[in-house]
Amino acid sequence: MIVLGIETATMTGGLALIDEEKLISEYTLNMKTTHSSRLMPALDWILKDASLDKNQINGIAISIGPGSFTGLRIGLATAKGLAMGLNIPLVTVPTLDALANNATYSPYQICPVLDARKKEVYFAFYRYADNILMRESSYQVISPDKLIDQINEKTIMLGDGLNIYGELFKEKLGDLAIFVSNSQRLPKASVIAELGLSKLKAGEIADLASSEPLYIRRADAEIKAR
Template structure:
């Protein structure tokens, strides 16, 4: 099975091509840039370098969220467009799971995170690829308090992803700095990991495929704060498109 996988859910952009689980090539850009200007050119470059044409693909795999609103919309749009126009299978999976799977330690509890600003994060808890605490948008200090109730051995917890702004909070919660992956390559999102996981997933309905934001857009939140729901207004009066 030939899989094109990509992740634009955070600051980094990652694109990979796999054949039957074998990595043919992967490009990762760890730059704060508009992914809309680089995603398709990166896909084109990678496919040209490995000598693969669009018709050769069997499946498109996309990091479905959580993460950056713009990045998730971009990935979903590109994934759906390619899958529909080429008549290929489409699968989506957790951006946090893809980060967590870079930690090659079956005994470790892994906390992948994406910085959501102002002390907030998208975070979860995984062990050996299995979800223990669901992906969520959270105040990270509160997440750490919840984490302490789920894990009996603090020494087996590893933090990875966009952890730079949470080092103090992690240490104040009783964990050591050595439990935070500092190597930039080791904590970056990997489209290769997405492709490996995606090989065993059930294809999704292309038309129904949507990002998993886990949080309302900031503009929507502000609108809801300043507008009381009109009496007898149906719950679905305001819909996200």
Template sequence: MKVLAIDTSNQAMSIAVIEDSKIIGELTTNIKRNHSERLMPAIDELMNDVHWNPSELDRIVVAKGPGSYTGLRIGVTIAKTLVWTLKIELVGISSLKMLAGNCEMSPHYLVPLFDARRKNIYTGLYQWQNGELIQVEADTHISAEKWAEYLSKKEGTFELIGEDRFLYKDTFEHYLTNRVYEAPLKDHLPKAGVLGLLGLHEEPVDAHTFTPDYLKLAEAEENWRKEHPDQLEEAYVEKI
């Protein structure tokens, strides 16, 4: 199976091509530039580098969120467009699970996190069990303090993963004291190669109904929905 994996859920942009269980190529950048301008040229570059034709692809795996509202829409829209055009499979994987997947076979509970502003985070809880990455607690949008306090009631040790961990390191250390660790530096950026491997054995989804998992609406949309409680999300999308 030939797979293209796409992640634009945060500042970093990562794409990879996987054949069966082997990462053939991967491209990751971590700069503040518009994913909408860079994603398709990057895909073209990587596909050319590995001498693949788009018609050879069997599946697209995309990071489905949580993360940047705009970034997620860009990645998911391009993934769905490729799926429709090429008539191939689509799989969505949690952006947080992808990050947790960087820490292969870690003995700790894995705590991937993204900053969600106002002292809130997007996070979840994962663990390697018998060679498989298992979701222990569902992905959520929560205050960092409440999450750290909740984790403090669980037994075990915890590993923080993500570029934004330093924003909340003191909070986690306060509640978890000597039971919290930071992942190695190489593991804090999302990697589309990991994303693609996680998506190899997942069931494909219906591309027509697939949407990102925002966990929390953008502030502009939240305000709009309060003012238009009887209208659907599609009406908001049309308005903007």
């Protein structure tokens, strides 16, 4: 089974192809450019380099959020279009879950932190139990200071929220805040694909008509319309 993973929840966009044994190909770009302009060219590129055709893809996994409202909409629309056009299943993967998986088998609490703008962050707490990553909180959006108040033990922190609030976390939390390397801070399409493969095997297929991004809070446009 070949799975295409799509990550557009943050400025770091990416695509990956995996099968049940290995990572076949991955593309990541961490630059200020629109996902809509690079997704399909990137897909053509990784397929060509892997000597594969779109029709050989058996399923699609999409990073569903939270994250950039625009990025999430672009990614999900692209994933739905591909799934419908190729007549293959789509699965959704929460972005924070995928990020937490970057801190493989950590003995400490794990806290992925994404910039939510408006001086807030998206986060959730995770921990490994019997080598299985378990989420221990709901997905939340709060101020960095309120997040700091909830951390009272050594915690692995990762995500683009560190680019903005990393100094604050270090100042307030000291040795309790453990930052992963820069290469592990970013969401990875390959992790989306791996988690998606597990969902496909479990039959957790998304409904193309009703699937929506995991926003946590409403977009500004929706708030203004009320």
